[in-house]
Amino acid sequence: xxxxxxxxxKSKGVVTLWTNHSLADAVQMMDQRAVSSVxxxxxxxxxxxxxxxxxxxxxxxxxxxxxxxxNVTRIMVAPVxxxxxxxxxxxxxxxxxxxxxxxxVAIDDDRxxxxxxxxxxxxxxxxxxxxxxRVLREIALGRIAAE
Numbered sequence: 001x002x003x004x005x006x007x008x009x010k011s012k013g014v015v016t017l018w019t020n021h022s023l024a025d026a027v028q029m030m031d032q033r034a035v036s037s038v039x040x041x042x043x044x045x046x047x048x049x050x051x052x053x054x055x056x057x058x059x060x061x062x063x064x065x066x067x068x069x070x071n072v073t074r075i076m077v078a079p080v081x082x083x084x085x086x087x088x089x090x091x092x093x094x095x096x097x098x099x100x101x102x103x104x105v106a107i108d109d110d111r112x113x114x115x116x117x118x119x120x121x122x123x124x125x126x127x128x129x130x131x132x133x134r135v136l137r138e139i140a141l142g143r144i145a146a147e
Contacts, residue, residue: 003092003106004085006124007114014105014115016041019048023059023075024068026051037103039112040076047105047112049076054102082107083116093121 015029015038026038030053037052051072059067059075067075083092083104092104096118106113 001089001124002085003083003087003089003104003116006089006116006120007085007106009124010114010116010120012114014039014112016045016047017072018043019071019073021072022068023051023056023070023072026072026075027053027056027068030056036117037115038072039080039105039115040072040078041112045112046110047080047082047107049073049078050080050103050105051076052103077101080105084108085113089121089124092116093118093125096121 015033015035017026017029017038017040019040019042021040029038030036037050039047040049040051041047049072055075055077056067059070063070081095081099081101081104083095083106085106085108087104087106096102096104102118103115105115
């Protein structure tokens with residue numbers, strides 16, 4: 001299964017904000033949209049970086065409450081971790097594990113198409129395991145009935 005398949009099965013849209021916003025804006029947006037990351041974009045919607053809930057916690061630990069006033073460009077991870085639509089789920093999970101990240105932005109022809117989280121990829125794996133389990137049970141029951 002490829003990232004294009006994962007994106008086709010999930011809700012569309014990427015939560016974005018521009019570089020003139022603060023960490024407080026990013027955190028408020030994550031809360032309102034019930035997401036754990038926002039993508040910082042330029043006026044042409046090209047991704048410049050990512051701000052995650054984890055980045056927010058680290059900034060608060062380092063700077064105290066004043067971190068909320070920091071510009072998102074001081075907090076974001078850049079360049080944004082990305083993959084292509086042809087990246088396999090296994091490749092994406094391996095990248096996330098090695099790089100210790102939880103989000104990848106899907107890029108196609110230099111355009112941001114969507115975002116996948118580790119949760120999205122685990123769901124795909126669990127769904128695959130469920131299907132495989134049902135098929136194996138049916139095969140086993142078919143063999144037992146044939147005996």
